Amino acid sequence: MGQVRWADLEARGRAAGLDVVAATTAEPFDDARQILEERRAAGLNGSMQFTYRKPERSTQPERTLPGVRTLIAGATSYHRDLPPAPDGVGPLARVARYVWADDQDRLLAGLQAVCDALVEAGHRACVVSDQNHLVDRPVAERAGLGWFGKNANLLLPGRGSWYLLGTVLTDLELSEIDGVPEGRHVADGCGTCERCRPACPTGAIVAPGTVDARRCLSWSLQVTGSFPRDQRVALGDRLYGCDDCQEVCPPNRLERRRAAPGGSGVAVALGRPEKAWVPVLGVLAASDQELLDRHGRWYIPNRDPRYLRRNALVVLGNVGDGTDPVVRAALTRALSGSDALLRAHAVWSARRLGCDDLLVDLADDPDPEVQAELAAPVAPRGTA
The missing domain is CATH 3.40.109 (NADH Oxidase)
Structure with a gap:
């Protein structure tokens, strides 16, 4: 050898x-x-x-x-x-770095x-x-x-x-x-800093170094079934991933300064800047194959694009304009669709945007999740 x-x-x-x-x-x-x-x-x-x-x-x-x-x-x-400034029209969703x-x-x-x-x-x-x-x-x-x-x-x-x-x-x-270097243990560098813990939108960092996956937005975006109702407002405009606990971390902020012009670090090429933002209505309008072609590198539960649409409907409820005819049309399509999971999330989004008039035809919807969404309290956008 x-x-x-x-x-x-x-x-x-x-x-x-x-x-x-x-x-x-x-x-x-x-x-x-x-x-x-x-x-x-x-x-x-x-x-x-x-x-x-x-x-x-x-x-x-x-x-x-x-x-x-x-x-x-x-x-x-x-x-x-x-992230670069959004370049597009209509409601946009953020994607993790x-x-x-x-x-x-x-x-x-x-x-x-x-x-x-x-x-x-x-x-x-x-x-x-x-x-x-x-x-x-x-x-x-x-x-x-x-x-x-x-x-x-x-x-x-x-x-x-x-x-x-x-x-x-x-x-x-x-x-x-x-010539292999001798391995060495790197001492804890966090000290008394705990900026990441209060920065988590859902309080998922339950103890230093311990994350409750059930509360982590990054994981909730990747699970099957309904998106947790108590995390929907906290999701904001995130369609995939969450960087909040890293954004506030001092070593990461230092790295940003090092990589800036004149710094001593080396910034990574941005790649395709448009990947930082995704048009929400585009996700709802695209076919399964189009969504897989665009976002197939992401972890999508069961490789089923319905979960991208589910997430997009929650984001739409947080960033959409309920008076916009295009937004209302997208909600109407989801509310009348054959997928009960998406109908249920469209109910939440419509109620969040003050579009309760779109829900009249769902009073007799046979799906229990749809009925649960119709009955559950929803904080109108701007109040929570």
């Missing part, structure tokens, strides 16, 4: 898309397993299965690559400045470049990122990339949390990599 030099692995990974690379050993993540099991027992994961489904697997690298000896953690930045451009492709390309170098040297290796197979954040924390912030994100010293994470697993012993 050929010699493996850390400098070569790092260079190949960075050239292909990684911003930071570090290595660590592959022992089981027993602490992470205990945390996952405790939070699952407390119901904090809600319906989220990601790494919660089988903690005994996601915390044991050996289950993914038998004989694994080393984990190489990679991180790719998706830092960007504030990590899907403004195809940064996941850069991360995977960088990880694969490291993996390929290891395979070329005669070792077994594989790539895992954003999957149920392995807990990427504990891997990165053990490798010394950063510390866990009070918002549960991994914070890289001097860089913040605008990073996608992934791992290369290999059977190569860590000690056999020439």
Whole structure:
């Protein structure tokens, strides 16, 4: 087998898309397993299965690559400045930064470049990122990339949390990599700061480093069934994801200043700025295939575009104009459609916008969820 030099692995990974690379050993993540099991027992994961489904697997690298000896953690930045000014007409919805451009492709390309170098040297290796197979954040924390912030994100010293994470697993012993830096633990950098906790629109950060997925808007936008009624006003104009707890984080604000003209940082190319905003009425009018073509890279429950429309109807109730004929027409279509889930959310949106006159024909709707929405109190827009 050929010699493996850390400098070569790092260079190949960075050239292909990684911003930071570090290595660590592959022992089981027993602490992470205990945390996952405790939070699952407390119901904090809600319906989220990601790494919660089988903690005994996601915390044991050996289950993914038998004989694994080393984990190489990679991180790719998706830092960007504030969203560009909306460019469009009609109600618009916000989209979280990590899907403004195809940064996941850069991360995977960088990880694969490291993996390929290891395979070329005669070792077994594989790539895992954003999957149920392995807990990427504990891997990165053990490798010394950063510390866990009070918002549960991994914070890289001097860089913040605008990073996608992934791992290369290999059977190569860590000690056999020439020049690999000695792993180090990154001390907590949050101190007494708790800005992220009150910034969460729904109070989902229930304790430092602990997020209740049932209250997290990012997760609620990705679950099946009805969008939680008590979170709809808090959703505001968000169609996909929520960046609020990261926006207020001081290291992230520092990174924004570093990446500004004259700063010492390097800003990530914005990609396609129009991805920061999505026309709400366009989502409601598009066909299933059009929605998948436009937003298929997002996590859409069961790959069913009805959930994008569900989310758009909630956003419409928060940002729409009930006197606008185009908005009223969109509500009328949803209220008369065959999908009871969408009819129910259109009821909430119509009532929120003061369009109760559109609901007359629903008095005898057979769906219990529609009837529940007709009976539930709704705060008109402008009052809550």
